Amino acid sequence: MEQDVRDADGAELSPERGSQVNESRPLDDIVIGNDQAIDKLREGLISHYLPELQSSKQALQELTQNQTILLDTLEQEIAKFRECNSMIDLNSLFTEAKVYHSKLVNIRKDMITLHEKTSKLKKRALKLQQQKQKEELEREQQRERDLERERQLTAKPAKRT
Template sequence: MGGTEVWMRSGVYVVRLGAVDGFILSLLSPLGPFLNLACFPIYLHDTVTFLNLFFCLGTDLSDTSPDEGLLEGLTIEDKAVEQLTEGLLSHYLPDLQRSKQALQELTQNQVVLLDTLEQEISKFKECHSMLDINALKRALKLQQKRQKEELEREQQREKEFEREKQLTAKPAKRT
């Protein structure tokens, strides 16, 4: 892995190791700096998770001026980077794989739920349309009943009118 940079920011050595930013802490002994520790925050998706990876860089940063932008003398071995990467992957990969499996199951369950919901919605629409059809049938029957009653009343009036007409006196025919 390449792209390792080190610079000083606010009295703390900042490290960019590949695409991961971190900082270096120098532990002091009476004899001077004896251990440089690197701390790297790891970002997963939108959630910020901090995992402190400590390793000895094996270099004395006190020789470098704090005003220097990029520290020339710092070298990080590829083996250390590889070991850190493997350690990081072995730490997070099982959880990420379980999360991936859980997300796949959730997605599958959502698909099943959506299908079930669509079926229920279609059943609801069908029942609702049946209610509408039943209401229309009822209204049609009531209308037919009223029309039949109106027709019967009209026929009754005609019969009464004919009967009254027959009851009225008619002049007799002369023979």
């Protein structure tokens, strides 16, 4: 019981090998089925592949939706990391501000100490200046007394009477 097997072009295939038989047929001999057969073939193909295509389409839509959600989540996480980095920057700025504040406090203490020392030195310089003036005045007075005494001790010629 040998069966006549043909390929998609309608060429006869040998049953042993499944290959084409070297028979040339003119194009006019190819029988084109009627519209109803074509419709049934089309409907068969569509009914065979359509559920898989629809499920694939739905899977792709879910995948796209999940990717969108994932991208949004990723953007939020990136924003959080940027915020954390800015917080680290703020923390370093606050640490630096504390260091500079302590330096300013130390400078202020040094300035107050220097002001107190200069005030004491000015008072001491004023006292020394006053003491020096007093000593100068006493020396001047002592010289005048010595000069007066010398004048008194010098012999004066007697007056004639």
